Amino acid sequence: xxxxDRIVFGDNQFFGINHMSQEKAQQLSxxxxxxxxxxxxxxxxxxxxxxxxxxxxxxxxxxxxxxxRENPRKYGDIRWYPSxxxxxxxxxxxxxxxxxxxxxxxxxxxxSTGDILGIMAKGGIAVFSKxxxxxxxxxxxxxxxxxxxxxxxxxxxxxxITDLILGYGVRAVFEGYCDYIRKRYGALPGxxxxxxPFLKSKLEEWGIGEVVIxxxxxxxxxxxxxxxxxxxxxxxxxxxxxxxxxxxxTLASGAIPASDAYDFINRQNIQSxxxxxxxxxxxxxxxxxxxx
Numbered sequence: 211x212x213x214x215d216r217i218v219f220g221d222n223q224f225f226g227i228n229h230m231s232q233e234k235a236q237q238l239s240x241x242x243x244x245x246x247x248x249x250x251x252x253x254x255x256x257x258x259x260x261x262x263x264x265x266x267x268x269x270x271x272x273x274x275x276x277x278x279r280e281n282p283r284k285y286g287d288i289r290w291y292p293s294x295x296x297x298x299x300x301x302x303x304x305x306x307x308x309x310x311x312x313x314x315x316x317x318x319x320x321x322s323t324g325d326i327l328g329i330m331a332k333g334g335i336a337v338f339s340k341x342x343x344x345x346x347x348x349x350x351x352x353x354x355x356x357x358x359x360x361x362x363x364x365x366x367x368x369x370x371i372t373d374l375i376l377g378y379g380v381r382a383v384f385e386g387y388c389d390y391i392r393k394r395y396g397a398l399p400g401x402x403x404x405x406x407p408f409l410k411s412k413l414e415e416w417g418i419g420e421v422v423i424x425x426x427x428x429x430x431x432x433x434x435x436x437x438x439x440x441x442x443x444x445x446x447x448x449x450x451x452x453x454x455x456x457x458x459x460t461l462a463s464g465a466i467p468a469s470d471a472y473d474f475i476n477r478q479n480i481q482s483x484x485x486x487x488x489x490x491x492x493x494x495x496x497x498x499x500x501x502x
Contacts, residue, residue, distance in 0.1 A: 211419075220485055262363065267294045294353035409423060410444055
């Protein structure tokens with residue numbers, strides 16, 4: 211399995227997301243209302259040596275992807291880690307327009323005639339055969355359209371989907387997703403979860419390997435189920451040639467000082483860290499603290 215980047219730059223800060231402070235979330239939302247401020251922070255991250263980006267597939271992400279595509283000489287070596295789908299996008303559409311108009315919006319808006327014919331062909335087969343995997347592939351293609359032409363390293367399935375499927379124990383969906391990402395996009399399949407030990411154990415049981423698992427990983431157990439000890443043990447016993455582990459929420463939304471957080475992370479059998487920051491000082495400090 212091809213090695214993933216040790217440090218990946220995340221995007222929560224750009225979309226007003228802070229799980230510990232609504233006030234901080236509002237400040238971030240206002241700061242990055244102007245999209246040029248987002249591009250400036252990316253440039254700071256790249257100046258600090260980061261060459262990989264994780265990006266959720268929301269509406270603003272499409273504009274960000276356009277910016278990177280339009281500047282290939284500047285950003286051509288950046289590796290991308292899309293995270294799909296963006297659940298709030300669909301929830302908001304349904305709340306605003308109703309279920310049928312929302313479906314029309316998702317399937318047909320901004321798609322060319324050729325795209326629509328392809329969607330209808332795949333969707334028609336799916337309806338006819340009641341093949342849920344065909345539907346999954348169709349939705350993946352729709353989400354991934356905004357990342358076209360970029361260097362895709364890993365395609366992550368968001369934890370709200372991963373953990374739902376995991377809870378039902380649907381092996382076929384995980385197999386289908388992983389196979390499709392490899393064949394259709396030439397990328398590694400990634401799964402985001404809030405229960406890394408259980409997901410890893412089920413993938414091992416099902417014989418699904420060469421997967422990147424991303425989960426919260428920090429010294430206080432923030433957003434980690436069932437506990438820190440289970441994560442440490444699962445990571446310690448992990449073979450990176452089968453599952454590469456990526457840590458997120460390493461600072462527990464600011465509850466852990468950066469030096470303490472990365473002293474802990476650097477002692478774990480973890481292949482990658484994804485973090486988000488909005489200032490030059492925090493970005494450089496984090497890069498310096500993560501052991502390469």
